[in-house]
Amino acid sequence: MPDIRLKRGISLLKQLLSEFTLNDMKLEYWMQPSSQQVGLLLLPVHLAEKVDVAKEYAVDPLIQVKLIGDDYPGGFSQGKTMRNSQSVLGFKYDSQYVMEDEKGKHIVTLLKNDRKHIIEHKLSYYPEFAACEVGTTFINQNTEAVQLEMLSSFSMGGMTPFRAGDTPASLVLHRMRSKWSNEGRLETLAIEDLQLEPSWAKFGVQSERFGQVGSMPVRGYFPWAAIEDTKMNIIWAAQLAHAASWQMEVYRRDDAICLSGGLADREFGHWVKTLKPNERLVSPKAYLTVAEGHIDQVAQRLTAIQAKALSRIPEVEKDLPIIFNEFCTTWGNPSHDNISNIAKKLEGKGITYLVIDAGWYIEEGKSWESNMGDWNVSPQLFPQGLEATIQEIRKNGLIPGIWFELETCGPLADSYARTEHLLHRDGIPITSGARRFWDFKDPYVVEYLTEKVIRFIQKYEFGYLKIDYNETIGIGCDGVESMGEGLRQQMEAVEAFLQKMQKEIPELVIENCSSGGHRLEPSMMGLTSMASFSDAHEELEIPIIAANLHRAILPRQSQIWAVLRKTDSLHRLTYSMVNTFLGRMCLSGDIYDLEEEQWKVIDEGIRFYKKISTIIKEGFSYRYGPTINSYRHPEGWQAVMRVSSDRSQVLVIFHTFGGHLPEQIDIQLPFDGTYVIDSIYSEDQQRIKLQEGMLVYHTQGEFHAAAVLLASV
Template sequence: MSSVSIGNGRIEYKFFYSKDVPLSAEAVALEGRQNESARMALFPHRIPVVEIMAAGRGEGHWITSTRLVQTSLGASLRVSSVESREDKDASYCNIHMNSEQYGLQAVLHFTLFHNANALRASVDITNTWNDSLVLESVTSFSASFGTTLGNGKTDFSSWASYECTNECIGEGRWAKTPVRRLCPALHPELSQRDPQGCHAVFSEGTFSTGTSSPVGVLESERLNMAWVFQIENNGGWRWEFGEDRADGYFALSGPTWRNNTWSRTLGKDETFSTVPVSICFGADFHEAMAGLTRYRRAVRSQMGRSSFPMIIFNDYMNTINGDPTTEKLLPLINQAADLGVEVFCVDCGWYDDSGDWWPSVGEWKPSTTRFPHGLREVIDRIKDKGMIAGLWLEPESVGIESPVASQLPDEAFFLHDGKRMVEQKRLMLDYRNPMVIDRMNSIVDGLIDEYGVGYFKFDFNIRPGSGTTHAADSSGDGLLEHGRAYLRWIDSLYAKHPGLIIENCSAGGGRTDFAQASHFQLLSTSDQQDYRLYPVISTAAPMTMLPEQAGNWAYPERDMNAEQFAFALCNTMIGHYFLSGYVNTFSEWQNNMVRESIEAYNKEVAPHIVQSEPFWPLGMPAWDSQKVSFGLKDGNSVIVAVWGRNAAEKTTVLPIPGAAGHDASIDVLFPRSLEVNSWAPHWNRELGALTVDVPEREFRARIFSLSLK
């Protein structure tokens, strides 16, 4: 019997193997816990970390199953060697495994950053036989739910799952569900066989978060255990959990044949690398999410990325809506600068002469009819006002009415059996093709060199299917490699243009996965234009990205009263400040409230948000929750936002993680220009909670700052 561990002083992950047993989780230890039973999680039920399905090799599942696990190839892997090392950022462990029985090798790569609880995992699979190996799924990580040292036995029924459902303009709809509702008690011990099914969540096509999220949470309040995990891919993925006769299990994978039409054929000595996943263990939901947040910052820091928040104005939402002209833009630019905006982004339509910008994308030459004196007049005005000039691009799309559609050959686009895939009058470029890279480099370089653009909003709006079959073993394989090539291109832009800011927008929030978030400074979270619905989206965003990356829109409008106006501004102040609207038509008090919001954000939010840990005092909100709350905790400095949405009751208790027994001072962060006495904020020392009276039957919001003592 042998074991291998990887730790950092905060947490230790330990894995078990032998000459007869594949590698599986053995224990997780949380350091610094006084209660021994609360700090140690055990895994008496062994689930192979790496599970593999392949055509023509092995025996498939060793029980009829729709799962990622219980595979004969996974069960056949044996550890051959272990390599460990450390550097200033992290500890690393590479575990080499082989299956002599089925002719393949696997190398499992673990990374544990020094300041985070999250373990990153990926797998390299190599075919060692002359016969081809057709991969259909490979887990980057699998484990049983586990139990505590004091409990001594598993307790599947005590667990609950957090899962997110997404829709364009309806992102971030999280729900907490007992696992027993998703995996009913079937009493498999009577038939002496495990259930065949599981609860699976997966992506569809080019929108990695278009329907669901590659982030999930499993929590047992009774056992004081929580897992949070994410799959780091901008294309296909699948996560699942289920139950067998011994315990629950969860498994994380990139694209699969079953769900994403993915397969990869390996000849002798060829290797495939899975997408990375990250797994974070904690005593509860908030501790696990705090660990994942620290992990995300650590990854971006190692990549040389940062996301210090700036004040950004974009002319699209509830404003120009894709119909920019010099006449419309100049008054907005002047007023945005006067309010303190730092980046002014001209959104879609700036390249279109026809009046129908959607099918004409792809050439990226400024319109001459929209800008009679040239786009330079607009860009120069932005820069003359002391702001960074931004432009919208959709670099993966070409409209069928664009000249580029006929200039580029078929192989530059996504193809299905040699035919171009068309979706909503758009074609999708294939970034595996060097011709595509060269063309887009010339476009981006030209806009930067000629106009001095310092900010790009990269959008993506089409769903042409599961991928491309051109030069790929499967359509899902084509999509996976396109997504990887696209992110390499993004990295090349940063290397060539230091200081360039790139925002990721994918039809609002269609690709808010960590593969995208790790590369971009900020991400749009939605195209939702109803300010009353946005709080749920704003508060859900840090589940999939860092708080400082979350571009949550603020849509203040001239016909709003003061409370509605403040509500709209609160939506953006807990993320990366993102403003739109006809600011040039605002009244004096409205402009003053925007200035108040920006000043509070710059002085009291921005310095803390970049090192804060998110928390949800009322839990993850439902889409129709009458009360929504979100917090940012940076040591003893705490920011708590509260929205009342036609609430039926007033008194609301907002617990702060780790604050019980502490004193606290309370201040109103925003809006200070409106009354706050009716909210009656006060501190409950025993509970470590802020208590407020949310106004009933109204739409109102406040952001409070607390200093713990």
């Protein structure tokens, strides 16, 4: 056992087991000698000496786990939390070791109980990122099976360690709420408003458990949370990478707050998992960080580490090329004639991908929403065959793309009746609205979709695949020991199919779409080049949602639509084009019918986007402006500053909404440096000035937008 030292004279209730300095973060592993429990405390390095050594609180265990048969926790907790049960108390510290490789450092902590169950907690750190990657493995070395009904990916405690006592009026929870076409709304709540103050007798436990149940992981909340000490300006933040049901918990039983997250447990997510002798279960990965600063700054420490998975992205994606998706042009009725006309209109416009969206498989008497699953090219829409259409796309210098909703079947498709290959609940095919779901654990389904999707893409040489997903499986499915475990295995198998596709077509660009933004979490983002940011395709709130997502995903992966209408004024077209500068540009709409003056606005926007693509790809974002209350009827303004990694360029994107507006908006650069205006995209460039390090925008009225590129001198 490693040497255990006292920490700066702190109470004997806990002792320092080990500590690691990882760039600007300090990791401290603490042990409670009486219970042999080990916990994790994250600190900014430069503030580690400001920890209040007199503060007393229990070590929060590294792992939260619950085994069926063990006692449940007390303190009025059943139905509210499963944390700190008898199972957790049974796991004692065994050992800790460090591995290093060319990528980074890996700290492995082993916990064991007296029933030959082992938990491996692995924390990995990569020097180029300011966050840690954490995961849990449960190993059953007993001769009998064990049933789990809870397993966390991470748990960290000690918040806040900078002052003694329960630190009233200083701690807040940040989380991101989400619903269809209204993604990523930041919610900030005082710990007191969540009733997470300790009781007068320190009896009973308080828990705020939240998450998502189903196969749309960003529905209700993003798998993301942060605790802020507002007096010290310190934020601890965490993000889960999981495409199925998940949960996070803010928990309190004494003077410190704890935050944990992982698989949705039995109470929350209908999950039980049986592990036979010598079987193991690996939890979803989580990302953790701590830093001094604003929530936007700390959140981007988590998004940055998502770039680790992007080494597999096809070469064509390196410059963040522009997409044209025809859905808001044909509305589910693509044909050889209209796709060919679109391709001709786009020739030489600087657009790379032309995506054929839903409807290409329509059969006589069947709509695009009701016929997913059979995936036969429509002879009515493509009488010359799809080859002729693809040829027209490529002839005009574009890469063809295609839409699939490959996980589901529509009610008028033959595949809808192949119930032996679909997911069931209670012995009945799961029917959610107008969709049923393929069982990806079934070899038949993998073979069928390999032929219908992978071979189809190879045959027609598509370079781009949009994967949509427009319903949720819900609590789970039959076939294994619990509904939640059935769902976990289903989504694990879906991701395995995507990996198979990447392996067989490595040059394929894949878009992750789920009714817009229902799958904006790291595991799905790591398997795709980009994601649809939202389905708010033509709405005034687009820039609000797009700015929100800078906290959750990389802007280089956030595909933002500008739907161009022949009825649009020039200032409306400018507004729509500026929206796309907050991520990846995707165009759609009435491109046959636009006037020359309208095309000038669009062409200028395309040129500006190409100038700023390097900042979108590698940079850091700052948001300015008042909180926007109503997204459907927004009032006020916002500005987003995106700074290149080397600070040689600064992009500032302005949007005004409704209501009372200031005559001018002043933006101060958050760092030293001398800059000049390189270029402006705006209706009236004279309204933007750079004066002594202050960027000034003289507003033009409601629902206007402008973008400015600054260059260092």
